[in-house]
Amino acid sequence: MRNLWIFINRYNAFFFFIIFFIIGLYLTVSNNSYQRSVAVNSTNEVVGNAYTNLNVLKKYMNLGDVNDSLASENAKLKTEVLALKKIDSAKNVVVKDSLNNSQYTYLAARVIKNSITLRNNIITINRGKADGLASGMAVISPGKGVVGYIRDVSDHLATISSLLHKDTKVSVTLKKNNALGTLVWGTKNADFRKAYIKDVPNHFKIALKDTVVTSGFSSFPPGIPVGRVSNTGIATGDNFLTIEIELFNDFSTLQYVYVIKDKLAEEQKSLESKLPNEQ
Amino acid sequence: MNSKIILVNIFRWFLLLFIQIILLRNLSFYSLATPFVYVLFLLLLPFKIPNLLLYLIAFVTGLTLDAFYDTMGVHIAACVTLTFVRISFIAVTVNKDNFDEPEPTLGNMGFKWFSIYAALCISAHHLVLFFLETFRLTEFSYTLLRCLFSTLFTLFLIILIEFVFYNRKAR
Numbered sequence: 001m002r003n004l005w006i007f008i009n010r011y012n013a014f015f016f017f018i019i020f021f022i023i024g025l026y027l028t029v030s031n032n033s034y035q036r037s038v039a040v041n042s043t044n045e046v047v048g049n050a051y052t053n054l055n056v057l058k059k060y061m062n063l064g065d066v067n068d069s070l071a072s073e074n075a076k077l078k079t080e081v082l083a084l085k086k087i088d089s090a091k092n093v094v095v096k097d098s099l100n101n102s103q104y105t106y107l108a109a110r111v112i113k114n115s116i117t118l119r120n121n122i123i124t125i126n127r128g129k130a131d132g133l134a135s136g137m138a139v140i141s142p143g144k145g146v147v148g149y150i151r152d153v154s155d156h157l158a159t160i161s162s163l164l165h166k167d168t169k170v171s172v173t174l175k176k177n178n179a180l181g182t183l184v185w186g187t188k189n190a191d192f193r194k195a196y197i198k199d200v201p202n203h204f205k206i207a208l209k210d211t212v213v214t215s216g217f218s219s220f221p222p223g224i225p226v227g228r229v230s231n232t233g234i235a236t237g238d239n240f241l242t243i244e245i246e247l248f249n250d251f252s253t254l255q256y257v258y259v260i261k262d263k264l265a266e267e268q269k270s271l272e273s274k275l276p277n278e279q
Numbered sequence: 280m281n282s283k284i285i286l287v288n289i290f291r292w293f294l295l296l297f298i299q300i301i302l303l304r305n306l307s308f309y310s311l312a313t314p315f316v317y318v319l320f321l322l323l324l325p326f327k328i329p330n331l332l333l334y335l336i337a338f339v340t341g342l343t344l345d346a347f348y349d350t351m352g353v354h355i356a357a358c359v360t361l362t363f364v365r366i367s368f369i370a371v372t373v374n375k376d377n378f379d380e381p382e383p384t385l386g387n388m389g390f391k392w393f394s395i396y397a398a399l400c401i402s403a404h405h406l407v408l409f410f411l412e413t414f415r416l417t418e419f420s421y422t423l424l425r426c427l428f429s430t431l432f433t434l435f436l437i438i439l440i441e442f443v444f445y446n447r448k449a450r
Contacts, residue, residue, distance in 0.1 A: 017334070116307075189310075
């Protein structure tokens with residue numbers, strides 16, 4: 001017993017290393033899983049407040065750009081409203097929605113923390129449980145494409161798994177020929193302006209500059225522009241095409257985002273949970 | 280250990296973490312090289328700290344970084360690995376009996392010793408950091424490339440900082 005104690009004491013650095021490393025590993029793995037119990041992240045009061053205060057300066061410096069994007073979005077919305085009014089006056093409208101109100105509602109939020117340099121980037125916004133946010137909701141940027149999914153919510157803050165995160169996958173389709181694929185980021189290149197569409201069936205002819213939009217199979221509403229095809233000839237070795245696209249959304253200057261609440265999400269989930277597990 | 284060294288280290292902790300979180304978190308070259316200069320704090324801790332305290336300091340530093348980077352556990356594991364490499368390297372190269380330098384700085388230890396020490400510690404830290412962050416082996420070569428460039432970038436910045444505050448003791 002005494003010899004064992006001497007042995008452990010002699011190599012204490014190694015045994016401490018094993019203990020602390022396993023703690024770190026355990027935290028990493030438990031944080032990767034769906035049920036995250038540890039709340040030391042930027043939805044935390046202290047960290048969240050620090051980022052809110054630090055972001056004030058950055059916000060003022062980008063005010064011009066934000067103004068421009070809001071103005072252009074306003075203009076776009078106004079033209080859409082006019083177009084809709086015209087249709088209304090013809091009194092022969094086919095309304096796609098099964099409900100009287102629209103299926104999706106939007107909620108504007110301000111980005112208080114963002115990063116683009118890591119493999120797994122997380123965005124923090126200043127809305128939370130009090131505003132009706134829940135984990136899994138889709139987030140888009142004003143008029144310029146997808147941002148990600150809500151990850152954790154606290155009372156007044158929420159974190160988003162940005163599109164620049166290894167767990168974020170969005171179902172997208174090419175506008176021209178409706179070829180379906182999965183949008184992922186960072187597998188070959190960590191440039192925040194580029195992303196990849198995987199699993200596109202290889203009989204489709206894809207041209208450069210084709211527009212990519214969301215398909216509506218993820219939590220995102222269909223038809224949100226995502227990006228433009230920039231490279232089609234990526235060799236993968238499987239039976240599907242991989243396409244590189246240039247994202248419309250500039251993650252480095254993200255200031256405001258829209259959180260999308262899907263009224264039918266719960267209903268769809270409970271309906272689909274009745275299906276036998278097909279995986 | 281006198282109180283001056285403790286105060287200097289506490290000041291260094293706040294300064295380096297502040298720089299890391301405010302400034303360097305937003306910095307990268309072509310998304311390949313990302314600097315993590317805060318490890319300089321762990322490199323410069325005094326020689327005479329007991330091992331358990333070293334690990335606890337590394338743990339708290341990693342936890343703080345994790346909270347701000349939203350990467351629970353990754354920085355903890357990386358900092359703890361760095362501490363293990365630090366202890367092993369110092370045990371092999373420094374004779375503690377007839378030795379009176381308080382801290383392993385560039386000025387105290389010389390350029391050659393410090394650069395090898397920093398390179399080993401930083402590469403261990405970055406290997407654990409990048410591979411735990413990616414957490415899959417399908418992107419192995421790309422992750423390794425990012426790790427290599429980031430290590431070079433961090434090492435460059437740390438040696439630069441050490442030269443700025445270079446004070447060789449008069450012997």
